[in-house]
Amino acid sequence: MRICPQCQCEMLEGFDVKVEGAAYGIKISAGTGIFAKRLEKPKVAVCPQCGEISLYIEHVDQLRKNRG
Ligand SMILES: [Zn+2]
Structure with missing residues (x-):
């Protein structure tokens, strides 16, 4: 569960990031x-x-593993 940093209410999770006008998402x-x-x-x-x-x-544990 994520809490909004502005108003401390519960945020709705799981939306995708998309670039407008294209099917591309972004990657980190x-x-x-x-x-x-x-x-x-x-x-x-x-x-x-x-x-x-x-x-x-989502899988921040894998990120920690990759960074050693
Ligand atoms: Zn808010």
Whole structure:
């Protein structure tokens, strides 16, 4: 469960990030360049009260593993 940083109410999770006008999503990567390690697609949580959005990664335990 995610709590809105603005109004402390419960956020709705699990939305996808999409670039308007295209089917592309965005990805988070560690490092830069072609050899950057690709991490999983971020998800979005939306606050139903104030509209605040928050990007997050679901399997953050894997991220910790990858970073050593
Ligand atoms: Zn809010």
